[in-house]
Amino acid sequence: MEEKLQVAGFQAGAVKAGIRGKDRLDVALIYSEVPAAAAGVFTTSKVKAAPVLLDMEYLRDGKAQAIIVNSGIANACTGKPGMELALGTSRLVAAQLGLADDLVLVASTGVIGQQLDLAIFSNCMPPLAESLRKDGFSDVARAMMTTDTVPKTARREVELAGRKITILGLAKGSGMIMPNMATMLSFIVTDAAVHASVLQEMLGQSVAQSFNAITVDGDTSTNDTVLLLANGKAGNAEICSLDSADGRLFRQCLDDLCLDLALQIVKDGEGATKFITVHVKGAVSRQEADQAARTVANSSLVKTAFFGEDANWGRIIAALGRAGIDVDPDRVDISFDEVMMVRDGLGLGPEQEKLATSVLKQKAFAVVIDLKTGQSEAKVYTCDLSLDYIRINADYRS
Amino acid sequence: MEEKLQVAGFQAGAVKAGIRGKDRLDVALIYSEVPAAAAGVFTTSKVKAAPVLLDMEYLRDGKAQAIIVNSGIANACTGKPGMELALGTSRLVAAQLGLADDLVLVASTGVIGQQLDLAIFSNCMPPLAESLRKDGFSDVARAMMTTDTVPKTARREVELAGRKITILGLAKGSGMIMPNMATMLSFIVTDAAVHASVLQEMLGQSVAQSFNAITVDGDTSTNDTVLLLANGKAGNAEICSLDSADGRLFRQCLDDLCLDLALQIVKDGEGATKFITVHVKGAVSRQEADQAARTVANSSLVKTAFFGEDANWGRIIAALGRAGIDVDPDRVDISFDEVMMVRDGLGLGPEQEKLATSVLKQKAFAVVIDLKTGQSEAKVYTCDLSLDYIRINADYRS
Numbered sequence: 001m002e003e004k005l006q007v008a009g010f011q012a013g014a015v016k017a018g019i020r021g022k023d024r025l026d027v028a029l030i031y032s033e034v035p036a037a038a039a040g041v042f043t044t045s046k047v048k049a050a051p052v053l054l055d056m057e058y059l060r061d062g063k064a065q066a067i068i069v070n071s072g073i074a075n076a077c078t079g080k081p082g083m084e085l086a087l088g089t090s091r092l093v094a095a096q097l098g099l100a101d102d103l104v105l106v107a108s109t110g111v112i113g114q115q116l117d118l119a120i121f122s123n124c125m126p127p128l129a130e131s132l133r134k135d136g137f138s139d140v141a142r143a144m145m146t147t148d149t150v151p152k153t154a155r156r157e158v159e160l161a162g163r164k165i166t167i168l169g170l171a172k173g174s175g176m177i178m179p180n181m182a183t184m185l186s187f188i189v190t191d192a193a194v195h196a197s198v199l200q201e202m203l204g205q206s207v208a209q210s211f212n213a214i215t216v217d218g219d220t221s222t223n224d225t226v227l228l229l230a231n232g233k234a235g236n237a238e239i240c241s242l243d244s245a246d247g248r249l250f251r252q253c254l255d256d257l258c259l260d261l262a263l264q265i266v267k268d269g270e271g272a273t274k275f276i277t278v279h280v281k282g283a284v285s286r287q288e289a290d291q292a293a294r295t296v297a298n299s300s301l302v303k304t305a306f307f308g309e310d311a312n313w314g315r316i317i318a319a320l321g322r323a324g325i326d327v328d329p330d331r332v333d334i335s336f337d338e339v340m341m342v343r344d345g346l347g348l349g350p351e352q353e354k355l356a357t358s359v360l361k362q363k364a365f366a367v368v369i370d371l372k373t374g375q376s377e378a379k380v381y382t383c384d385l386s387l388d389y390i391r392i393n394a395d396y397r398s
Numbered sequence: 399m400e401e402k403l404q405v406a407g408f409q410a411g412a413v414k415a416g417i418r419g420k421d422r423l424d425v426a427l428i429y430s431e432v433p434a435a436a437a438g439v440f441t442t443s444k445v446k447a448a449p450v451l452l453d454m455e456y457l458r459d460g461k462a463q464a465i466i467v468n469s470g471i472a473n474a475c476t477g478k479p480g481m482e483l484a485l486g487t488s489r490l491v492a493a494q495l496g497l498a499d500d501l502v503l504v505a506s507t508g509v510i511g512q513q514l515d516l517a518i519f520s521n522c523m524p525p526l527a528e529s530l531r532k533d534g535f536s537d538v539a540r541a542m543m544t545t546d547t548v549p550k551t552a553r554r555e556v557e558l559a560g561r562k563i564t565i566l567g568l569a570k571g572s573g574m575i576m577p578n579m580a581t582m583l584s585f586i587v588t589d590a591a592v593h594a595s596v597l598q599e600m601l602g603q604s605v606a607q608s609f610n611a612i613t614v615d616g617d618t619s620t621n622d623t624v625l626l627l628a629n630g631k632a633g634n635a636e637i638c639s640l641d642s643a644d645g646r647l648f649r650q651c652l653d654d655l656c657l658d659l660a661l662q663i664v665k666d667g668e669g670a671t672k673f674i675t676v677h678v679k680g681a682v683s684r685q686e687a688d689q690a691a692r693t694v695a696n697s698s699l700v701k702t703a704f705f706g707e708d709a710n711w712g713r714i715i716a717a718l719g720r721a722g723i724d725v726d727p728d729r730v731d732i733s734f735d736e737v738m739m740v741r742d743g744l745g746l747g748p749e750q751e752k753l754a755t756s757v758l759k760q761k762a763f764a765v766v767i768d769l770k771t772g773q774s775e776a777k778v779y780t781c782d783l784s785l786d787y788i789r790i791n792a793d794y795r796s
Contacts (some may be wrong), residue, residue, distance in 0.1 A: 074712075076436075112713075114745075313511065317510065318443065320445060344477070385788065387785055387788050389788075391784065391785070
């Protein structure tokens with residue numbers, strides 16, 4: 001599997017810089033041999049980490065050639081020194097690789113409110129550049145990890161008018177729940193040729209249905225970042241429209257890869273014992289369907305019931321009631337996988353509950369809610385709220 | 399203490415009707431000897447339990463004379479049979495006491511989605527009426543309990559132009575977190591004479607700063623109800639304006655009583671080990687201050703850090719960032735009680751953190767957040783998110 005984690009014209013590598021202890025990869029670099037079209041989607045939080053602010057600025061021209069990432073410290077809530085550190089880190093990489101400053105993007109994940117020392121990056125710069133190789137992406141995936149238990153990678157191939165193109169993605173996120181870790185990072189590289197503005201639009205759409213459709217506790221981090229670099233090395237005719245045949249194929253492939261990575265994050269959620277798809281149908285709009293699914297998926301009561309394998313549909317109805325959407329409690333249907341538990345707002349009794357409980361004993365299941373007020377639907381992916389969530393996040397410092 | 403739980407012209411009592419097992423008070427009655435001015439504040443959930451819908455209808459004329467309450471089953475998500483049950487219960491009390499139907503309000507708390515049998519109420523009607531006595535309010539407080547560990551009562555007196563008036567309040571709510579219990583009920587009775595429209599306005603304002611300013615996990619129940627009956631037996635000149643001297647005194651007294659009851663609920667929160675006041679200052683509006691405080695108070699990450707006695711201010715900043723309010727991360731100050739931990743968005747270092755940690759070791763403390771963008775402030779009261787919260791709410795049915 002690992003030997004496949006390559007894309008034409010990209011190199012990657014990682015080093016142990018000592019930010020997360022002595023013996024862990026914690027600084028990594030992704031490098032495109034040529035300038036690449038680049039797109040980014042960032043946290044919606046009003047409190048954005050320094051690297052997020054820098055990348056937003058640097059991506060205005062839709063071009064990038066390298067991404068440097070560190071784990072251990074998020075460089076968030078660090079004021080001017082933090083911004084200078086991000087800028088300085090970018091410059092070190094640019095100087096090392098002989099690139100313009102604004103072609104080097106920066107990402108950080110880890111503890112909020114601590115400062116990083118630029119010396120850490122200047123010291124590790126030569127070995128980091130030396131570590132670059134075609135098959136270095138699995139090292140990058142490991143270097144990005146904070147409380148993740150597994151590295152998260154995905155890879156897709158598709159033919160565009162006879163040319164095989166590859167998309168490779170890395171992600172980190174220990175369930176979006178994060179101790180004081182500033183949460184989710186994903187880097188995606190492809191050898192496809194895609195116009196930067198199309199790339200940005202595609203990434204925005206893919207993220208909406210993948211990374212933005214997962215939730216563990218509704219907390220949004222200061223550092224959430226998805227970056228996508230397309231260097232055109234596959235030699236396909238540049239994709240200049242979402243609606244072209246190639247555009248649609250590429251988009252499908254990107255959607256699929258993003259969802260794959262996003263679900264890996266939920267499944268690795270801290271303390272998670274269940275993977276749950278909340279599927280809301282029959283809403284008056286996509287936005288209301290999403291809002292309803294999100295409210296159910298973020299309800300501590302609902303999530304704790306799932307941990308307890310308790311088919312407690314009253315909590316689901318209660319969450320729908322406060323979701324701020326158009327809901328007629330006397331029409332709602334609720335199923336767990338194929339087992340209908342509630343029809344027209346009324347429970348179907350102990351026999352159905354017994355069946356529903358057996359669905360909940362599975363590691364993964366779907367809650368299907370039909371509001372029967374319209375035609376729109378949405379899915380949100382989440383995990384349960386377990387004793388280990390509290391244990392991990394209470395983070396006893398003694 | 400208990401002998402004081404009386405108000406002129408009111409009687410109360412409770413019986414064991416078998417809804418919550420054989421040996422627990424579970425149906426209770428409050429009765430005013432004369433028709434009283436009445437006000438109510440109800441859940442904002444779109445999914446309202448049958449008794450809530452009935453009371454909203456019955457309170458249109460601003461009058462009531464009795465309240466019947468049961469615990470064990472919430473009569474929520476019960477469709478037409480549920481509404482007929484609520485109506486039938488009201489009628490049974492009206493017939494028993496010789497009142498017009500619409501003078502009898504109904505409240506229920508307990509499991510969502512189960513039907514109640516009217517026979518339970520008809521069977522207990524004669525003993526319930528016989529149980530009525532001046533000092534029966536402590537029995538009512540006990541009969542309302544679900545997973546509450548203590549009954550919740552409060553009492554205030556104030557002189558209005560030489561006349562002593564009394565306000566007595568009862569509440570239940572095991573932390574607003576509720577297994578499948580449909581959450582919070584409070585009944586308040588007073589012998590003051592207050593015009594119904596003034597009473598309603600006062601109650602709305604008091605509830606905003608008390609019952610609506612507490613949160614455990616952001617879940618809003620289908621049954622939340624606060625009812626206030628004023629029978630005028632104290633003989634004071636009827637309060638016809640909020641801005642009169644008597645109006646202000648009464649309002650102050652009511653505010654104080656409501657906050658007392660609300661805080662009793664938070665402190666009895668399921669699994670709660672800490673009582674936390676989230677105080678946001680310097681916001682551009684009261685609404686934004688409230689929203690910021692509420693987002694911090696509902697963050698699972700923040701609440702779990704408090705359980706772990708971890709002065710993790712990064713989580714507080716992250717919550718502010720996603721609160722949808724006007725926030726400049728470089729200006730925020732954060733203190734735990736008197737210990738400043740963050741100034742202008744930057745942490746004040748390990749010495750301050752040590753002091754802040756000792757604040758967090760207390761049973762009760764305040765988190766004070768100064769946004770420094772305006773003059774408005776708000777307080778929200780909450781508890782921590784503990785291992786016992788999960789244990790209680792996972793509700794293993796085996």
